[in-house]
Amino acid sequence: MNPNYIFTLLAFITILCALYVVISKNPIHSVIALILTFFSISAHYVLLNTQFLAIVNLIVYAGAIMVLFLFVLMFLNLNKETEPVKSTSWLTAAAIASGCLLVVLVATLREGSELVMKSPNGHAGLVKTLGKLLFSKYLVPFELSGILFLAAMVGAVFLGKKKGDDDQDELIIQDNAGGNNG
Amino acid sequence: MGNSIFDQLPISQYIYLCCVLFAIGLFGVLYRRNAIVLLMCIELMLNAVNLLFAAFSSYMGDSNGQVFVFFIMVVAAAEAAVGLAILVMMYRNTRSTDVSLMDKLKG
């Protein structure tokens, strides 16, 4: 099968799903669309012969992160189409900005594509190769990323903790809540 | 066989795809008001970058690029965790996840 067809198909799905992420009013739909996007991206990885990344992408993104998102959505009960729509001027501004960036990026990276020395190597994406690299050359960053995770975890826990101890905070929260309800 | 993809498919295709994904993500970041969707769009942009990294890495036969993708994923995961925690905090305080309400940055 011509990889061009596969690529085109995958790209089509990817972009479609990505667009739906942005367009959909319901956050739940967005999440699902995003998961689909991630799947298609993983497929791209496979196509590129980078199996490790494909797997990790699925596990980390489609698995862990997106579940987190869903969890938060459920937790906050946000699965309604309550989001107010921004004005048309914002729509134009956003469209123009992203359009411009698109043009600029394409223009920049196209030059890069010509510089690429095409010496593809089937082993580049293998788990073995990557594992060797990670535990030799990138050992320190690898360990550091572990610390980063720890910090992120602590931070997330700290932030997410309900500050019941602090009366003042509680008061403010109640006030706000009252204001919103009223 | 495995190499044929690199011969038949020019890398520019990936560049276009990634740029479009990135732009879509950006558009979402700018246009949407729901903070969760915002975060998701950021993930989308990160993925676009990841994909590009991976593409270049494969085309050039250099694994270093993929290591970076790995690290980006690490950072993205951490970012998503912390970001969502902040979001929950914000929701507790304002009963909303509308970023338009986050206008207290003015000095």
Next chain:
Amino acid sequence: MELILIPIIAGFTAAFAGKWGRWVALLGSVTALAITFGFLNKFQMGNGEFQMIWDRIWFSSAIHFKTGIDGITMIMLLLTNVLGVLILASAINKTNRNPVLFALIVGMQGALNGVFLAMDGIMFYIFWELALIPIYFICAMWGEGNRFATTLKFFIYTFIGSLAMLASLIYLYNKMPAGGTFDYKALLAVNLTETEAIWVGAGILLAFAVKIPLLPLHSWQPDTYTEAPTAGSMLLSAIMLKMGLYGLIRWFFPIVPEAVLFYIPLIIGAGIIGVLYGAIIAIRQTDMKRLVAFSSLSHVGLIAAGIATLTMEGMQGAILQMFSHGINIFGLFFAIDIIQRRAGTRELGSIGGIAKQAPRFAALFLIVVLGATAVPFTNGFPGELLLLKSVFNYHTVWGICAGLTIIFCAVYMLRMYQMSMLGKEKGDVYLFPDLALRELGLMGITVAMVIGIGIYPQWILDICGPSVHKTILTIQDTVGVLK
């Protein structure tokens, strides 16, 4: 050296001396005057070189604290210190007893002395800026009307000019071979191409032209003069704008002689147009201070034009006229201040007939007005005569245009005098007490100087003559004989 430090120290002391502040300030000021007279005594007449040079390394080996006195400086020092004392004395005994005001005035006197004494480019620049600080606070703290906006405008305006000057000085320094200094003589010695000289000159000229002010950079002036407190207006017009004119003589033409031919017509043109412009506007002003401000614009335009002719007559006339103008404008502002304090306004048309109530004041004020009108036997005349002659010799048409000033000046000065002092009593002048002893003394000194210089102006010309001659020679060395 002492001349700079003593007033500044006196200023700092005075600021914290509370009730005694003004006397401390006055003491410092008078001491400075005494030192000036000491210098005048030591001064060798007929010597065009710098004398009594005092030279220490300041920031680095390139920047010295170097002072020296030549004839031109001597006159400016006399002007600064005589008027410094007078202005301080005129400000004392007013309703405002804040020692900071007096401290600022006397500090300003020190900074001005520094400007005139400096023989080092950076030192000149530093004192040039230093003089700006007290006047800013004087105007902003004791001014009237829209004082903050006006003062800020003045400050920024002059500051931009000064920065341009600094840039020019640094450019000159970079042109020197390694081991150069900002010394006056070293700056003189730098050779520039004509284009370079024009650009360097533009930077320096901008600083001076704003301060003088030359048309069309004058628009800070009327507002600032009008809204500044009287002491501020006096300092600004009597001494500070002389910095610009002095700068033209000392720091502009000799430094960029290569560009002289380019700048002469420019400065003379701007000066003469300023003469007419200021005079014509002054004719219809009703605020006395604003009127004097525009008359000042007119007078300094002529002075600047005279300097730019680069002739003995023009430069000496300019120096003489700077001195005279300082005295006259002090007298005018003082008189206006007296009127304003007693009648509550200085708006022409709402006062009149003061002469009837205060004949002595009327007589003294008249003499000052006549001095400003350049009537013979007053100080305005000889300077104006020399200036007009130099401009006339430069170009007949310019000369005639400048000459119109003697007509317009008579019109607006006498209009001001008549509307305020003569005619039927009008406004709140029925209980206008005649001059008190202090005021009488100050006006008396002013008038004595007006007439004294009017009758024997030659002593000023004698003091500055050789230095002026040397300055002109310096310029001519580069340019060749001008015209």
Next chain:
Amino acid sequence: MENLLWIILSPLAGFAISGLAGKYLPKGTTGWIASLAVLVSFVLSFSLFNGLLSNPAAIKKEYFTFIGSGNFHVNFALSVDRLTAMMMLIVTGIGFLIHVYSISYMHSDEGFYKFFAFLNLFIFNMLILIMGSNFLMLFFGWEGVGLCSYLLIGFWYQNEAYGKAARKAFVMNRIGDLGLLIGIFLIAWQFGSLDYDKVLDPAKLVAIAPGMITAICVLLFIGAMGKSAQIPLYTWLPDAMAGPTPVSALIHAATMVTAGIYLVVRTHVLFDMSVFAREFVLIIGLCTSILAALIGLKQNDIKKVLAYSTVSQLGFMFIALGSQAYVAAMFHLTTHAFFKALLFLGSGSVIHALDGEQDIRKMGGLRKAMPITFWTFLLGTLAICGFPYFSGFFSKDEILAEVYKHNVVLWALCVGSAGLTCIYMLRVLIVTFWGTFRGSEEQKHHLHESPALITIPLVILAVLSVFGGILNLPPLLSDSIAHGMHHFLSPALNLAEVPEELSPLSQLNLVVVTVVVLALAFWYVRHKYIAKQVVPETDDAMSGMGKVMANKFYVDEIFDASLVEPIEKTSDFTYKWLDRKWIDGLVNSFGKIANAMSNLYGKMQNGNLEYYLLYMVAGIILIVGYNLMK
């Protein structure tokens, strides 16, 4: 030799004493001190004059360098030659008489001491003007007398109209002064010196371009125009009558206004070189003379009539100067000083008696009440009219003869002008002193002859007016004493010893024609004002040409509309539009731009996250785009 300095210092001292101490001295004392100061000058001048009679060499004295800068060197120096001496006698002599007169005239004025101080200052400046030995000294005095004139015209400063008149006088004088000053600059440029000795040296003049000399002459004459009230700068003089009458007599009739004549006579060497300048002087003089006489015909203010008469007579003097008859001009200057001072003082006496009334329509029949004033005024009038054997007859006749030599048409016009003089002067005389009194009852009750201090100067001046002609008799009458003034002045002026003469017959003819014209004028006035007892109509009743003449041909109005208003409009325009709106506006616009930018950036920092995101993206696009462009 120190006398020279004392001559000028004496009035200066008088000024200082009366100015500073006058307030505390009794009025009489101040007046006498001031008069004495002038008398001292007069006596010293007279002794100088005596010395010069025997020895015509000029006396010169330099005191100190006044201004020395570069090539420009001017000394404070005095010099006296015969011309100067004559002027000094006129100034100090008449000055003294008028001082004495003023003691009585001004006795009730509260500014008495000030008045004498100013008078003394005037004498001082006038002496500087004529005694200075270079052009700058002349200019000093020139401006100085203008200043004194200003001070004295506006002496009653409470009246705003007077103040305006004073200012007008000063400003108009300054216009002339500018001309003079530029002339002086030209002289300094061309001759490298301002000393009379060096400039007025005929040998040197040859080297100067004729055009330059013409320019100098015209500029000097512009100065003279201002001071001596010639067209177009004459309108200040009638207004100057706002000053006290002695001032009008001294400054605006006898001395200051003749400074222009003195200037031209002094520099006649230059004028001799330039035909154009002479013709210019001649035409201006003639026009002024006729115009002023015409206006004078219809004026009803006694002082205004005299003022226009002065303008007219000054025009006459310039006619003489234009026809190179310098001695004749000086002669007329002298006699005019006598009789015009007399007339002014006489009118002052009348005004004094009538308590400030100046309108001749409210006078009349004063002949009996004020005999001395009447008789002296009559003599003065006859003298100015040129009644045979009075001083004016000789001086005017000489001018007419000189003009005749020059051009017959001009001569005819001059004779006409002399006739007009005769008409308006007699009109004033008759309307004032004949007929019945037309003032109020109260004034009538108060009518009295003036005190001796007023009448004595009148009598002295009357005598001089009658016999002043002796100074320079034509040879027609007697050869031995003829041309006294000519002989006296010729060394100072470098003139030939004996003037060129017309034949006795044509002289006689001229005289006869003149006398006939004058007789006609007499007859007309007699017919109109004595026989018919016509009183000038009121302002409203005037019409046609008469109204135009009474309104001074609207010259003032024309000046207002063509000069004053445009300048004021320009001033407003320049200030409000050009200065405030554009120049200041431009400067402020920098501030405004900065402010607007600051506002803009301020708004951008609205604290909202989304905006910040947008800015960030824009920034990225710009940076990447910029790098791309590179």
